[in-house]
Amino acid sequence: MLLDVRANSSYTDFILILSGRSMRQVEAIGEALQLALKREGENPLGVEGERGGHWVLLDYGNLVINIFHHPMRDYYDLRGLHDEAEEVELDVPPEQRVASLY
Numbered sequence: 001m002l003l004d005v006r007a008n009s010s011y012t013d014f015i016l017i018l019s020g021r022s023m024r025q026v027e028a029i030g031e032a033l034q035l036a037l038k039r040e041g042e043n044p045l046g047v048e049g050e051r052g053g054h055w056v057l058l059d060y061g062n063l064v065i066n067i068f069h070h071p072m073r074d075y076y077d078l079r080g081l082h083d084e085a086e087e088v089e090l091d092v093p094p095e096q097r098v099a100s101l102y
Contacts, residue, residue, distance in 0.1 A: 001017045004085055012059075012062060015082060016063060020067060020068070021070060023054060033067075037060065044058050054072045
């Protein structure tokens with residue numbers, strides 16, 4: 001889920017919320033995203049939770065990526081915290097979103 005928070009946030013423009021089915025998958029998604037974005041010349045300003053596995057946060061300034069182990073995504077409910085934000089339509093089918101990173 002990609003949220004446009006430009007109208008209501010001072011720290012970023014977009015928040016991407018992703019889930020993994022296991023702690024290892026959360027870590028792998030974070031690693032794959034960092035590699036894919038590095039190939040595009042983007043380096044994170046900050047990375048948190050890489051080895052914890054429950055929640056990885058990648059801060060790219062205008063984009064903050066949150067990758068949750070699924071139960072934690074429900075618990076923290078970032079969508080609810082940003083209920084005024086507009087959800088941005090993604091053109092990639094859900095079944096290909098992670099696979100296309102590799």
